[in-house]
Amino acid sequence: MGEWDYWFVSGANCLFAVLPGHEDDPRLVRYGEWAESSEQLPRDRCRGGPRALLDLDADREVAAHEAARRWDDWASFAAGHPPALPPGPYLDRAYLDPLGYPERRARAEYASQPLIRAILEDPELADRFPYDPIRHFGPDREVYSADGGADVLPTPALLALDGRWVEYGGPDYRRGFNAYPDAPPPETMVVRVLYRS
Structure with missing residues (x-):
């Protein structure tokens, strides 16, 4: 819809966690057209795949735990x-x-x-x-x-399945971005891309 000049699978360092037990599923997107080769990706990370194969909560939980630890450090110091x-x-x-x-x-x-x-x-x-x-x-x-957990998944923009282009815009954007990948059917492909607009 004219929002970008080009895009390609990559996502740079914004990788998804793979649901444990599905690390070898061939439907996972491991290649990146502007990054390290797929062989260099850890088995438990990918650039995308069917939603049902991605552990979207894994990184959120780690980040939330780390944020709680930082808050505790601050409270103790203060x-x-x-x-x-x-x-x-x-x-x-x-x-x-x-x-x-x-x-x-x-x-x-x-x-x-x-x-x-x-x-x-x-x-x-x-x-x-x-x-x-x-x-x-x-x-x-x-x-x-x-x-802290809600900050992990969102990137500056989201391309929805219906073609809508949603750009960053505060807590409502973050909340919507975190909820969006959980809603489509399990076979829906969720992929990180880099783009030029």
Whole structure:
């Protein structure tokens, strides 16, 4: 429908997990037209195949578990410091009163909070935790973990079976992308591709 100039099977590093026990099924798509040869792919990974042969939950579960571990690390570290505010309230105040409370002061006061200061002063912690950890991790471990799992499967665009081209657009896109491959009949081919638009 004019959305791309060309496409080919590949998916780069976005491989699917193969449902255990089906690693040798010839219907799995293992070749890539712009990547390593099929012999170099692990037996439990592929670029696509019939939906029934793909373990779409395997990587989501691993990512959700890893996200929960990161949240626990953050909560444990944060518990050793007084509670902190995210940068939003500081920056909102600076926006409302740019002369009396300039952005430079807002950022400095945000960074002076003991929890944030500890992160900013330690390169190892700065690598582990983002600039705005309060908002990034949020108060709910389960939500953070679920979001980590939901980020695994989606790519910037989805070509639906009916020809619709759906591009990235926030949490609704991610939710829809994760649900879409589970809906078609088991024999429906699900394949990763690279494209040029």
